[in-house]
Amino acid sequence: MAKVLFICAGCEHLGVEYISAVLKKHNHQVELFLVPILPEDPYLNIKLIQKKFKYSDFKDKLIKKITDNPPDFVAFSAVTDFYRYANEIAKEIKAKINVPIIFGGIHATTVPEIVITEPHIDMVCLGEGEYAMLELCNRNEEYKNNPLLDIQNIWFKNGSEIKRNSIRSLVEDLDEFPVSDKKLFHDAMPSFKRQYNLASTRGCPFGCTYCCNNALRSIYKEKGKYLRKRSVENVIRELEQNVSKETELVFFRDEVFPYNTQWLQEFADKYPKRVGKPFKLFIHPRMCTPENSRLLRKAGCIYVSVGIQSGNEETRRKYLKRVDTNEQIAAAIKNLKDNNIKVNIDQIAGVPGEGEAELLATAKFYNEIRPNVVTYFWMTLYPNTEIVTTYRELNLITDQDIDKINHGILQSDFLGGSVKFNVKSFSQFRTFLCYLPLVPKWLYALFIKWKLYRFADMNSRFMSSLFPRLVLAPFNRDVKSWKIEIGDWIGRIKYFNKFMRS
Known part of the structure; x- marks a missing residue:
């Protein structure tokens, strides 16, 4: 029996929950430490909070806990935004105790050659890690004598020697996995219980240039069916087992x-009868057919996020590989709204080739389709995605910038992401687009005509983009989401205090 300690950022990680479920099924021990507040936290980056709840104090306490009671493996699951902090923690752990450290998650998967060269990292897990981690734990004693094992999906390092094992074939029948270990995260942060997060699918049918699926497809080439879906019965059974009175909302990720x-x-036949909780999800415009929209309403869907990213067809198609026309998108939004499903649309600032004229066209298009919410993101470049190559070819970034991205040194989305061009226009339209749902269509058309967006630049992220969503929440069935989100912010502070007292 092996003991694994996972260290994650302060949110729920479905991948870790699945790995934990597989390990526990085979009698291994799993523990979890969350890192609830980071120096560049997208929501808690407030001077008073950062001063009172110091990341450095928490990190010291975390390392002491590990050195006092070391596990067999310390496992970090890190997205690129969390990687530099995870790397820092791992380095300090290794300086105190020689415990095996393994990194997994999307960052380690996309740039394993960089991650494995860190002197304090012993292993890198690429891709889906359930059975790789199980095999590692099963062979724990063997690993102690031979740190260069032949386990697919894991790269091992011993001194200067690196063993790069191959990728195993994808598990095509997702029903073979046990139900994800929600207890691991819910016990750590009880506020997570209010929103039940799950995924019925792995993979994606599309190839958007800015998305991690763009990189994952190449890693799993010829390794089986990339897009897979659990059976309806399997999904419903998980929800029946875990959804409780505390659950206010279900979120399909x-x-x-x-x-x-x-x-x-x-x-749509089974969910209302056997679960019955309101739910929200992500959706592509191509999926918003009249029939799908009707079935989503029947099942109990109240809110969807639709990725549009730009109202300009040419730049959207050329640089993002989003080939749907504005006419098709408008029809998709109409289908959803006709079924009383509230629609959030995602907009990305920093699409190459876009400036004031293209953003103005986007504003006109969004005023025609009238979404309930506009969520505004700054283009943030992630390792080995296609958009990184595009940015480099257009001289929007340098080779040094790419090296920083690959090492997890990047600016968070809420601080402007990777965008260094047309920043003034993008900032003006952040406010202008996010406030669109609050303004009548006829009046917004006048604002466009008068070019009032030129006076709409707000430095405050809250006032420019979050405030309009908050005002609209009662009208968009979004109050539960806000309560859950604020509850999680408070939950992270409570976790910090409890951890420091323990």
């Missing part, structure tokens, strides 16, 4: 939830 209409028909 699939990249695109309703890509199979036959599956959706069965789901």
Whole structure:
């Protein structure tokens, strides 16, 4: 039996929950430490909070806990935004105690050659890690004598020698996995219980240039079916087992939830009778057919996020590989709204080739389709995604910038991401687009005509983009989401205090 300690940023990680479930099923021990507040936290980056709840104090306490009671393996699951902090923690752990350290998650998967060269990192897990981690734990004693094992999906290092094992084939029948270990995260932060997060799908049918699926497809080339979906019965059984009176909302985290209409028909019949909680999800415009929209309403869907990213067809198609026309997108939004499903649309600032004229066209298009919410993101470049190559070819970034991205040194989305061009225009339109749902269509058309967006630049992220969403929440069935989100912010502070007292 092996003991694994996971260290994650202060949010729920579905991948870790699945790995934990597999390990516990085979009698291994799993513990979890969260890092709840980071120096560049997207929501808690407030001077008073950062002063009172010091990341450095928490890090010292975390390392002491590990050295006092070392596990067999310390496992970090890190997205690129968390990687530099995870790397820093791992380095300090290694300086105190020689415990094996393994890194997994999307950052380690996309740039394993960089991660494995860190002197304090012993192993890198690439891709889906359930069975790789299980095999590592099963062979724990063997690893102590031979740190260069032949376990697929894991790269091992011993001194200067690196063993790069191959990628195993994808598990095509997702129903073979046990139910994810929600207790691991819910015990750590009880506020997570208010929103039940799950995924019915792995993979994505699309190839957007800015998305991690863009990189993952190449890693899993010829390794089996990339896009896979659990059976309806498997999903419903998980929800029946875990959804409780505390659960206010279910959130399907699939990249695109309703890509199979036959599956959706069965789901729409079973979910209201056996679960019945309101739910929200991500969706692609191409999936918003009249039939799918009707079935989503029947099942109990109240809110969807639709990735549009730009209202300009040419730049959207050329640089993002989003080929749907504005006419098709408008029809998709209409189908959803006709079924009383509230629609949030995602907009990305920093699409190459876009300036004031293209953003103005986007504003006009969004005023025609009238979303309930506009969420504004700054383009943030992630390792080995296609958009990084595009940015470099257009001289929007340098080779040094790419090296920083690959080492997890990047600016968070809420601080402007990777965008260094047309920043003034993008900032003006952040406010202008996010306030669109608050303004009548006829009046917003006048604002466009009078070019009032030129006076709309707000430095405050809250006032420019979050405030309009908060005002609109009662009208968009979004109050539960806000309560859950604020509850999680408070939950992270409580976790910090409890951890420091323990």
